Amino acid sequence: MCARAQIKDETKYQKLRDKGESKEKAARIANASAAQGGKKVGRKGGKNPSYDDWTEEDLLKRAREIGIKGRSSMNKSQLVKALRDH
Template sequence: MPNPSIKDEDTYEALRDKGMSKEKAARISNAQANEDMHPSQKGGKAAPYEEWTKDDLYERAQEIGIDGRSSMDKAELIAALRSH
Protein backbone atom coordinates (compact mmCIF):
# COMPACT_ATOMS: atom_id res chain seq x y z
CA MET A 1 0.00 0.00 0.00
CA PRO A 2 1.51 3.37 -0.99
CA ASN A 3 2.30 5.85 1.75
CA PRO A 4 0.12 8.96 1.22
CA SER A 5 2.77 11.24 2.77
CA ILE A 6 5.30 10.28 0.06
CA LYS A 7 4.71 12.36 -3.07
CA ASP A 8 7.15 10.51 -5.37
CA GLU A 9 7.32 6.80 -4.48
CA ASP A 10 9.88 5.94 -7.21
CA THR A 11 12.37 8.55 -6.02
CA TYR A 12 11.74 7.56 -2.41
CA GLU A 13 12.44 3.88 -3.10
CA ALA A 14 15.56 4.70 -5.13
CA LEU A 15 16.92 6.80 -2.26
CA ARG A 16 16.11 4.08 0.29
CA ASP A 17 17.94 1.56 -1.93
CA LYS A 18 20.99 3.85 -1.76
CA GLY A 19 20.87 3.59 2.04
CA MET A 20 19.23 6.87 3.02
CA SER A 21 17.03 6.97 6.10
CA LYS A 22 13.26 6.95 5.67
CA GLU A 23 13.07 10.55 6.88
CA LYS A 24 15.75 11.87 4.54
CA ALA A 25 14.43 9.93 1.53
CA ALA A 26 10.93 11.26 2.18
CA ARG A 27 12.17 14.86 2.50
CA ILE A 28 14.11 14.69 -0.76
CA SER A 29 11.45 12.87 -2.78
CA ASN A 30 8.72 15.23 -1.58
CA ALA A 31 10.87 18.28 -2.35
CA GLN A 32 11.54 17.02 -5.87
CA ALA A 33 7.83 16.40 -6.40
CA ASN A 34 7.00 19.99 -5.38
CA GLU A 35 7.38 22.40 -8.31
CA ASP A 36 8.02 25.32 -5.94
CA MET A 37 11.04 23.65 -4.32
CA HIS A 38 14.45 23.18 -5.87
CA PRO A 39 16.36 20.66 -3.73
CA SER A 40 19.41 20.67 -6.01
CA GLN A 41 20.00 24.36 -5.43
CA LYS A 42 22.13 25.70 -2.60
CA GLY A 43 20.29 26.07 0.67
CA GLY A 44 19.95 28.95 3.09
CA LYS A 45 22.45 31.56 4.10
CA ALA A 46 23.26 30.22 7.57
CA ALA A 47 26.89 30.31 8.63
CA PRO A 48 28.80 27.02 8.50
CA TYR A 49 28.59 24.95 11.69
CA GLU A 50 32.25 25.71 12.45
CA GLU A 51 31.25 29.33 13.08
CA TRP A 52 28.43 28.39 15.49
CA THR A 53 28.99 28.31 19.24
CA LYS A 54 28.86 24.97 21.02
CA ASP A 55 25.66 26.10 22.78
CA ASP A 56 24.01 26.87 19.43
CA LEU A 57 25.10 23.49 18.03
CA TYR A 58 23.74 21.75 21.13
CA GLU A 59 20.42 23.58 20.80
CA ARG A 60 20.10 22.55 17.13
CA ALA A 61 20.98 18.94 18.01
CA GLN A 62 18.29 19.05 20.69
CA GLU A 63 15.71 20.39 18.20
CA ILE A 64 16.25 17.47 15.83
CA GLY A 65 16.65 14.84 18.55
CA ILE A 66 20.27 13.72 18.30
CA ASP A 67 20.97 11.18 21.04
CA GLY A 68 24.10 11.55 23.17
CA ARG A 69 24.47 15.26 22.44
CA SER A 70 25.15 16.20 26.06
CA SER A 71 28.47 14.35 26.08
CA MET A 72 29.62 15.58 22.64
CA ASP A 73 32.28 18.20 22.04
CA LYS A 74 31.89 20.82 19.29
CA ALA A 75 33.44 18.66 16.53
CA GLU A 76 31.23 15.70 17.45
CA LEU A 77 28.11 17.90 17.43
CA ILE A 78 29.02 19.18 13.97
CA ALA A 79 29.56 15.63 12.68
CA ALA A 80 26.27 14.45 14.19
CA LEU A 81 24.34 17.37 12.71
CA ARG A 82 25.83 16.83 9.27
CA SER A 83 25.12 13.11 9.27
CA HIS A 84 21.52 13.48 10.46
Protein backbone atom coordinates (compact mmCIF):
# COMPACT_ATOMS: atom_id res chain seq x y z
CA MET A 1 0.00 0.00 0.00
CA CYS A 2 3.02 2.24 0.25
CA ALA A 3 2.94 3.29 -3.43
CA ARG A 4 -0.68 4.46 -3.13
CA ALA A 5 -0.37 6.24 0.24
CA GLN A 6 -0.46 9.67 -1.43
CA ILE A 7 -4.03 9.14 -2.74
CA LYS A 8 -6.39 10.91 -0.34
CA ASP A 9 -9.71 10.04 -2.01
CA GLU A 10 -9.42 6.48 -3.33
CA THR A 11 -13.03 6.36 -4.60
CA LYS A 12 -12.63 9.52 -6.70
CA TYR A 13 -9.25 8.24 -7.95
CA GLN A 14 -10.74 4.92 -9.12
CA LYS A 15 -13.67 6.63 -10.87
CA LEU A 16 -11.29 8.90 -12.75
CA ARG A 17 -9.05 5.97 -13.76
CA ASP A 18 -12.13 4.05 -14.96
CA LYS A 19 -12.99 7.05 -17.16
CA GLY A 20 -9.52 6.86 -18.77
CA GLU A 21 -7.64 9.59 -16.91
CA SER A 22 -3.92 9.09 -16.35
CA LYS A 23 -2.69 7.94 -12.95
CA GLU A 24 -1.06 11.31 -12.35
CA LYS A 25 -4.12 13.36 -13.28
CA ALA A 26 -6.50 11.11 -11.31
CA ALA A 27 -4.29 11.40 -8.21
CA ARG A 28 -4.00 15.17 -8.58
CA ILE A 29 -7.78 15.61 -8.90
CA ALA A 30 -8.60 13.14 -6.11
CA ASN A 31 -6.17 14.83 -3.73
CA ALA A 32 -7.37 18.34 -4.61
CA SER A 33 -10.96 17.21 -4.19
CA ALA A 34 -10.21 15.76 -0.75
CA ALA A 35 -8.49 18.97 0.34
CA GLN A 36 -10.80 21.58 -1.19
CA GLY A 37 -14.08 19.82 -1.87
CA GLY A 38 -15.30 18.39 -5.16
CA LYS A 39 -17.45 21.34 -6.24
CA LYS A 40 -14.62 23.85 -5.91
CA VAL A 41 -12.21 21.62 -7.83
CA GLY A 42 -14.82 20.92 -10.53
CA ARG A 43 -15.37 24.63 -11.18
CA LYS A 44 -11.66 25.24 -11.66
CA GLY A 45 -11.42 22.98 -14.71
CA GLY A 46 -8.42 21.98 -16.80
CA LYS A 47 -6.42 24.11 -19.19
CA ASN A 48 -4.92 21.45 -21.45
CA PRO A 49 -6.86 19.76 -24.23
CA SER A 50 -7.57 16.04 -24.04
CA TYR A 51 -4.97 13.72 -25.55
CA ASP A 52 -7.68 12.79 -28.07
CA ASP A 53 -7.39 16.31 -29.50
CA TRP A 54 -3.58 16.21 -29.85
CA THR A 55 -1.88 15.41 -33.15
CA GLU A 56 -0.06 12.11 -33.43
CA GLU A 57 3.21 14.04 -33.73
CA ASP A 58 2.56 15.87 -30.44
CA LEU A 59 1.58 12.62 -28.72
CA LEU A 60 4.79 11.00 -29.92
CA LYS A 61 6.84 13.96 -28.66
CA ARG A 62 5.17 13.77 -25.22
CA ALA A 63 5.68 9.98 -25.07
CA ARG A 64 9.37 10.54 -25.84
CA GLU A 65 9.61 13.18 -23.08
CA ILE A 66 8.30 10.80 -20.43
CA GLY A 67 10.10 7.73 -21.74
CA ILE A 68 7.33 5.46 -23.03
CA LYS A 69 8.95 2.44 -24.65
CA GLY A 70 7.75 1.19 -28.06
CA ARG A 71 6.23 4.58 -28.91
CA SER A 72 7.59 4.72 -32.46
CA SER A 73 5.51 1.72 -33.54
CA MET A 74 2.29 2.93 -31.85
CA ASN A 75 -0.66 4.47 -33.65
CA LYS A 76 -2.52 7.49 -32.24
CA SER A 77 -4.99 5.53 -30.09
CA GLN A 78 -2.17 3.40 -28.66
CA LEU A 79 -0.18 6.53 -27.82
CA VAL A 80 -3.20 8.08 -26.07
CA LYS A 81 -3.69 4.91 -24.01
CA ALA A 82 0.01 4.68 -23.13
CA LEU A 83 0.09 8.32 -22.02
CA ARG A 84 -3.03 7.92 -19.91
CA ASP A 85 -1.68 4.74 -18.33
CA HIS A 86 1.64 6.32 -17.49
